[in-house]
Amino acid sequence: MIDNLFILFLVVGLTSIGVIYYFNYLLKHVIQVLMQLTTIQSEKFDDIEEFIFNAKRILKDIGVENILYELSYSDKELLHTEVSNTSFAKVEKQINDNLVKGKVCLEVKTNRGEKMIINSIILNILVMQILNFIHTKIRIINENFIQIAKMQTYMAHDLKNILQFFQVMQYNVDNIKSDEEKSRFIEFLQNSTEPINQKVNKILTILKTNSLMTFEKHVSKSNSFASFFEQYAKRYSLKCSIEGDVMTDINPNYLQTIINNILENIADKKVLDTEIEMHVIIEKREDTLSIEIRDSGTPFVNIQKLGEPFYTTKQEGTGIGFYQVYTVIRLLNGTMKCENRDNKPSILITLPK
């Protein structure tokens, strides 16, 4: 009797252990599949078609077959229904067209028996994931539409104001009849907004530079090139060595424009307390004067663009300085060549004697 009871306990015990191990195995399996699905979903979040393709592959590997889910959504609701096998062909086509046509289909076959419950859990979770996926997508699309509509309204408002601004400005310009009104109009523009003020100032600077062309060339007093360099090197705290000098009767305004802008540009290369050294060679040749300016700062970038109006490499630069230098040198029938020698910037100015 005791022996029989012992055998019974042994069988019951072993069966229980077997059942526990079996459920443990199934649970592990479910977790593994769900982990894989979650990974795919997080990786392919934007592409539901690819997600479904991968999900189907996994479900096939674990033997889930023979169930067809059809998910459809409209602007009012989102539905998922189990459909019959006869709809397979129709649904296959819809899978290829999914989301865009408003339908997402998931076609799987399930086996019967032991794995049915576990597969059903996996499928339901999968369907829930896809539903959530579509809901999120619809919400994002709706939010984007709202934002676009808002932006459109703001843009229309701004566009009307811009058009109106140009119409009034054109009317104002057409009705300016005296120099006094012209100055007042410029003042109004300068006082309106900071960006307009900056643009107006740039244009005024260019006009001023061009008006230099009307200056008389004759200047009675001769000036020393070296003294100009010393003066501006001191202003910008540059360590400057000068080799040679030439007396010139070029208009001092011209010299100031050239030397001030070049040295200001060199001084702007200073970073923190780094000292920039510059060396100037002034030579008198047969028919020309040559001035070479070298400095220890960073080399030129985009040399071919130097001298173009509004071209600047500085964050707060106006792009006017070098343009002015080029304009004045051209006016004096001279040339200016910028280059990097041994990775250091060098400017060679040649002026007629």
Next chain:
Amino acid sequence: MKTLLLVDDDTALRSQFAFALGGNYRVVEAGSREQAYKIIEEESIAIALVDLGLPPYENSDREGQSIISKLLFEQNSKVIVLTGQDSPTYAQELIELGVFDYLLKPIEIPTLLSALQRANFFIENEKKRKDENIQLSFSVDPKSGLKASSEEAQKQLLLSILNKTNFNIYQSAKLLNSSRENIYYFIKKFHIERPLD
């Protein structure tokens, strides 16, 4: 020189309008409801050019409407709305409220100037009537239509002039810069009868 209040949140545009209108008016500018309120409390505004969409509600007429109400009820200014919001509802509501004109951006400047000129003409005439001690008041319902409102206004004006001149047709015609025939025509049209002495 009359004071014109210019309300628009676009500073650049406001500045151009100020330049364009500065020759004929003393232009005061506001970019928000708060600024406009302050000016209305301090200045006597003859004409106001008001944009409806002001911060923080650029896409509604909320801010503009509150400025317009203040101008109409506290100063009786001539208010011209100049806005980019082409909503018929806003236009109807504001005209019922009493704005002088509702113009849409972008507008040709001569069109705006003629609207201002009309407002000016009305101000001058109202002043003239006031100086001549002709009290003209009538109650019209704008919802009943433009023609009915206009006829009611004509009738009241004629009545007040006739009362002032003691039903002297010649003097009334002269005051209204019209002919005697016209005065008789309107008397008949509006069924006006001379009160018994």
